[in-house]
Amino acid sequence: MNKHNRLLLNIVSQKSRFLYVFLVFVGALGLSMVTGGVVSANLYARLNNRSLTIGTTEPGEITSYTVTWQYPASSTIGSVRFVLCADPYVLDACSMTPAGNMSSALLSSQSGETGFSIASQTANEILMTRPASLAGTMQNTYVFDNVMNPTGIHSKFYWQIFTYPTADGTGTPNYISSVASATASPIMINTKVPPILYFCAALTIDDWCETVDGNFIDYGTLDAENGHSSSSQFGAATNALGGYVVTVNGNTMTSGNKKIQALATPTAYQTGQAQFGLNLRANINPALGQDVYGDGTALVTADYDTPDMFKYQDGDIVATSATGTVFNTFTVTYVVNVPPDLPSGVYNTTLVYICTASF
Template sequence: MNAIQRHTTDRSLIQIVILLFLMPLMIISAASYVTVSAATWMGTRYLRTLDQRPAALTQHNLGLELRELGVPVGSLSIEYCANDPVPNTACVVPVGLDVSAAVLAAQTGETGFSVHPSTNANRIVLTRPAQLPTGASSQYDFTNVLNPSDAGTYYLRLQTYTSTDATGVDIENGGVAFAINPGLGLVTEVPPYLTLCSGVTIVGDDCLTATSFFIDLGEFSTVEPTSASSEFVVATNAQYGYGVTVTGTTLTSGNNVIPALTVPSPSIAGQSQFGINLRQNTIPPVGGEPIGYGLGVIDPNYNQQNRYMFRAGDLLASSATPDYEKYTISYMANVSDDQPAGVYATTISIIGLANF
């Protein structure tokens, strides 16, 4: 029986949101018109956030395709905005966002870039010696990115330049939308437990199979010991294990008593004595060895083969860690020639305590 383990799972979700602008935005009036951007629109683009929670320090992976292959590219501007993805318009800086310390951890496709010193809290500028694009699909992985502090939809404005510092007229541009979502918290509780059962026999570790609570030792003999056995199962997930103690009395018949052995002693036929242990014995042949994880320890007084004793309140077995174990209690009794006749009986109880 395994101690139940606490399992807690967090998974960062990755969301890809692609926003394509099929044509430049134009504002037309009766008297005049204004073209917001005349640059070529980039191809497919995306942003993957490895952790979408607000204010998370995480990694952003940006993917894009350049379509204008006839003009050298020396820089790429990546601007984070809260209002829209439209280049060359006023940008509202997302609250809490900080990409000023972003690290370009990996790059594929259009490569050779590094982070330009003009990078600030909401804008990353990548720079390289100007060269013609290859048209390959590109991805840029940025670590040490601090997400916006509020959940919601945010935008990237992407622009390429021939200059190496993202100044001048842009060559291509595009936008990407991405989401910051509250984290999904998973909390579970592993309840503490202690299982303790006893019976004359128990099949495996199944307490439901415990049979009978009555042991008949039969008639005593002065020439050989009388013996019997019972079993108990103990299991717990307590951090500091368990302790099992024994209570009760020795065998009595009215005022007549068969003395209990107060120290581990051998069985001696013809001498009145009563005792128990938790071992497989040969004199008499009774008992069994513990079965389980093997983490439990029998108290030394009850861990000696062919040695028996009984003292109410004694510790029988314990474990310092979560454990499952089945123990067998061996009972041994002898009587002398002058032991008074009678029906001798006792009630012995097993008490378990978990150490949380």
């Protein structure tokens, strides 16, 4: 092999080496991209088996609070701080302080690690202390009397717990956790706007259901040569943050034990075949219907959202809104087609549109 060829071979082999390194680098980069990586993380040392029990759930009531926990390991404990907070996120400052009051709380009972007394207290914080000593892993329970529940209706709240090796609540806590409880008043307080769900269904409706008109459709004589279609409307709105769903319920058109077959999947309109279906779109065939309108955020579900394709299944969801929304009006187009050999009779159905808030 001459010098020229050896040089070429050398260059090619060096280029291959570079190419190899480049591909490995890109491959590693790509692998790190697509590997989402879900890794369990213990962000901080927590107390085990912890809970908060309140004597009564009435907002604003004076009652007793029983808090209990276990240390995960033997630790030096000198003081414990309780902070009333609207969130359990102990790694950050409390987002909001519920309107409760711990300033008159009394430590009436303690078990497990004992010897504590209240060193300081405010409306939303209690610091109890003792001479620092080694704490075991038994269950510890502390009962505070004379605590006022946060006011308001159905309010979840938290006690954030910080334990310290020092006897005065200073320094770095060795454990931090939170415990939850909630007040619940069964009687609505009139100062708060309650959640409301507005709903109506008829042949025609207007905004916010103030006018609704007609509640039945009669096709007259059903025959195989001429298809039959009609429409109705429904509308909804809610201030419930979870939004709502609307389902359509009822059998297909029946006459005794005879029925017109409902369309199990979205199907095109076809005369001369047994079809009962609906959709919530503006259609060309048949030329009927209207797309959803209004300022709300509600949408038609996928199976009923294609023009000129119709379906019907008892209980299907036809419209949803994922959040609170102002009024939307939906127009339902119904199609009824019958085969030439359909047994005679009076075929009818009752369709019930049910509107439910989401939980």
